Amino acid sequence: MTIVEIIKKELASKLELVGIYEGDVEISLEKPRDRSHGDFSSSVALASAKKLKRNPRELASELAAKLEFDTNLISDVEIAGPGFINFRLTKSHKLGQMLDLWNEVGAVESIKTGNNKRINIEFISANPTGPLNVVSARAGSFGATLVKLLKATGYDAHAEYYVNDAGRQVMLLGRSLRARLLEIKGADFEFPEGGYKGKYITVMAEELIDLDCDAIQAASQVFNDESFQRVTAPEGTAAQWLELPEEESAKSFSKYALMKILTWQRQTCRRFNLKFDTWYFESELYESKRIERAYDKLKSNGVTYSLDDAVWFRSTDYGDEKDRVIVKSDGAATYFLADIAYHYHKFQRGFEHAINFLGPDHHGHIPRMRGAMKALGVPDGWLEIQILQQVNFVEDGKPIDMSKREGQFVSMDALADDVGADVAKYIFLTRKPNSHLDFDLDLAREQSSDNPVFYVKYAHARICSVLRKGMEQGMDPGEPDIETLKYLSDEHELALISELIRLPDVIAGSAKAREPHRLTLYLDDIAGHFHQFYHNCKIVSDNKETTLARLQLSLVTKDILARVLGLVGVEAPEYMGDKD
RNA sequence: GCCCCUGUAGCUCAGUUGGAUAGAGCACUGGUUUCCUAAACCAGGGGCCACAGGUUCAAUUCCUGUCAGGGGUACCA
Numbered sequence: 001m002t003i004v005e006i007i008k009k010e011l012a013s014k015l016e017l018v019g020i021y022e023g024d025v026e027i028s029l030e031k032p033r034d035r036s037h038g039d040f041s042s043s044v045a046l047a048s049a050k051k052l053k054r055n056p057r058e059l060a061s062e063l064a065a066k067l068e069f070d071t072n073l074i075s076d077v078e079i080a081g082p083g084f085i086n087f088r089l090t091k092s093h094k095l096g097q098m099l100d101l102w103n104e105v106g107a108v109e110s111i112k113t114g115n116n117k118r119i120n121i122e123f124i125s126a127n128p129t130g131p132l133n134v135v136s137a138r139a140g141s142f143g144a145t146l147v148k149l150l151k152a153t154g155y156d157a158h159a160e161y162y163v164n165d166a167g168r169q170v171m172l173l174g175r176s177l178r179a180r181l182l183e184i185k186g187a188d189f190e191f192p193e194g195g196y197k198g199k200y201i202t203v204m205a206e207e208l209i210d211l212d213c214d215a216i217q218a219a220s221q222v223f224n225d226e227s228f229q230r231v232t233a234p235e236g237t238a239a240q241w242l243e244l245p246e247e248e249s250a251k252s253f254s255k256y257a258l259m260k261i262l263t264w265q266r267q268t269c270r271r272f273n274l275k276f277d278t279w280y281f282e283s284e285l286y287e288s289k290r291i292e293r294a295y296d297k298l299k300s301n302g303v304t305y306s307l308d309d310a311v312w313f314r315s316t317d318y319g320d321e322k323d324r325v326i327v328k329s330d331g332a333a334t335y336f337l338a339d340i341a342y343h344y345h346k347f348q349r350g351f352e353h354a355i356n357f358l359g360p361d362h363h364g365h366i367p368r369m370r371g372a373m374k375a376l377g378v379p380d381g382w383l384e385i386q387i388l389q390q391v392n393f394v395e396d397g398k399p400i401d402m403s404k405r406e407g408q409f410v411s412m413d414a415l416a417d418d419v420g421a422d423v424a425k426y427i428f429l430t431r432k433p434n435s436h437l438d439f440d441l442d443l444a445r446e447q448s449s450d451n452p453v454f455y456v457k458y459a460h461a462r463i464c465s466v467l468r469k470g471m472e473q474g475m476d477p478g479e480p481d482i483e484t485l486k487y488l489s490d491e492h493e494l495a496l497i498s499e500l501i502r503l504p505d506v507i508a509g510s511a512k513a514r515e516p517h518r519l520t521l522y523l524d525d526i527a528g529h530f531h532q533f534y535h536n537c538k539i540v541s542d543n544k545e546t547t548l549a550r551l552q553l554s555l556v557t558k559d560i561l562a563r564v565l566g567l568v569g570v571e572a573p574e575y576m577g578d579k580d
Numbered sequence: 581g582c583c584c585c586u587g588u589a590g591c592u593c594a595g596u597u598g599g600a601u602a603g604a605g606c607a608c609u610g611g612u613u614u615c616c617u618a619a620a621c622c623a624g625g626g627g628c629c630a631c632a633g634g635u636u637c638a639a640u641u642c643c644u645g646u647c648a649g650g651g652g653u654a655c656c657a
Binding site: 028030031032033034037041043046047048049050056080081082083084127129164167168169194308309310311312321322324325326327328329330332334335336338339359360361362363364366367387389390392430431432434435436437438440443451452454455457458459461462465466467468469470472473502505506509510512513515517518521524525528531532534535536538539540541575576577 | 584586606616
């Protein structure tokens with residue numbers, strides 16, 4: 001029985017003595033926000049008072065007087081406020097929980113409720129038409145951390161990136177590159193309507209113009225080591241591609257541009273330490289006929305109809321506001337149909353659950369996508385869509401236009417150059433997913449102590465320093481153990497311990513709610529409690545017992561900071577350089 | 581018009597699936613170093629939790645409406 005169950009059971013049995021039986025009220029037991037209210041708090045007296053027509057505070061004190069607990073577990077029961085019953089755990093119980101964390105047993109194990117269920121988490125999936133921008137950085141931070149959180153809670157989590165390499169956009173990209181190349185050569189050119197005007201296209205064209213056949217092939221070799229076999233460079237040189245008929249020419253340029261951009265995107269992901277188990281290519285869906293098969297299945301399930309030379313999916317049957325085209329009047333599949341085939345294949349690949357991170361501009365796709373899955377016989381709730389709200393980047397006091405086509409956007413690489421990938425990831429994870437985020441680049445570039453990451457990193461580095469100091473004095477804390485830790489008694493030590501043992505709850509809670517930002521809040525709390533402990537308790541002193549106990553507490557704190565920083569994807573430094 | 585997100589300190593945001601006196605950072609005012617890293621710590625001021633109803637013993641939290649800001653509403657992806 002857990003401590004929570006023990007308290008609830010005892011409350012239930014004493015409630016019967018005053019006339020409240022199982023099912024009459026819910027026996028609540030929660031962790032109060034304010035630590036002075038104890039480790040657990042129950043409001044049953046408040047909830048029962050009306051039924052019994054009694055004063056809640058009196059009822060609470062009557063109950064509290066009847067409660068009996070093992071004094072090794074509960075040290076104190078008190079009445080507070082309008083009728084709360086507060087419980088305090090004993091120091092030895094808390095120390096035991098902390099040792100469980102260190103040894104990775106107990107609560108850290110019991111939150112692994114996933115039973116190795118296979119979950120697919122798709123994130124970023126940016127169009128391969130330009131360098132990854134900061135919107136993807138936010139998605140990457142959330143996605144990568146959620147994957148780690150799900151693993152920590154016992155799921156078999158699989159990170160996936162979907163590459164839209166088959167659509168019209170990639171052709172448009174190729175035409176844009178071709179136009180820029182002609183422009184550089186001083187030839188006549190017509191920039192395609194709606195083409196990509198980003199500077200990176202011009203840069204790509206400038207580089208391409210001097211490349212010979214071998215160099216172009218060599219550039220595609222970076223993909224040989226991974227599942228990117230389908231990404232290849234076109235034969236020949238840019239000059240030769242220009243000689244080809246219009247359509248062929250555009251194809252060669254598209255192929256080259258796709259190869260280059262995927263190279264950039266993958267490098268950027270590596271720089272942010274975002275790892276994907278699978279890069280899934282849309283073109284594969286066409287080649288494997290999965291699009292046709294998904295289409296046939298929808299058709300045979302009777303959820304499609306033809307109108308105006310196009311084929312429509314009857315998504316209004318599933319709560320969408322209008323029906324959607326899946327095959328255009330020119331006979332081509334829409335992106336939506338490809339997406340249906342993609343998700344259906346995810347399901348067929350054996351994932352028991354799929355989470356998909358999308359930008360706010362795609363929220364309208366949710367009803368139709370859910371509808372399509374249902375029409376294909378995929379269970380309700382299989383596809384979970386998480387909307388990540390927009391990031392507004394502010395520079396010189398004004399927002400930056402993030403449209404790729406206008407070419408004005410902040411790339412992930414630029415962000416990493418300015419503030420570092422660590423800092424960027426951490427900042428993205430300080431906000432909850434569905435809140436809009438204003439990111440002031442000028443402020444972030446300062447790299448000053450205003451930066452929340454440094455506070456946490458500093459705590460870790462400071463602990464390392466203290467541990468080194470201890471070793472210099474011949475104080476080796478060794479493995480934390482109850483006999484040594486029992487000498488801890490200062491309020492700052494106990495406050496830190498109480499904070500540390502929240503770890504399993506924090507991990508389980510943020511995994512379940514898909515709210516990785518709780519991790520950074522937790523890190524900030526831990527760092528804060530450590531700094532306070534440090535200032536109020538001299539760690540390395542003449543008293544051997546106290547010194548070793550405090551060093552062990554520091555060691556556990558360091559371990560937990562490092563673990564959570566690992567989930568966030570941020571390095572835990574051993575040293576902190578002097579500030580300028 | 582319809583759909584989604586948001587509205588909490590001067591600013592940026594938390595508030596653990598309804599709890600007690602609503603918190604943190606930044607900014608502002610003042611203090612702490614013969615001592616393990618001052619990127620730290622301590623103290624102080626600062627609030628109609630957008631507004632109005634409703635549910636509840638209890639609402640910043642849940643429901644409805646209003647107002648304000650952002651995004652979306654394609655045979656684009």
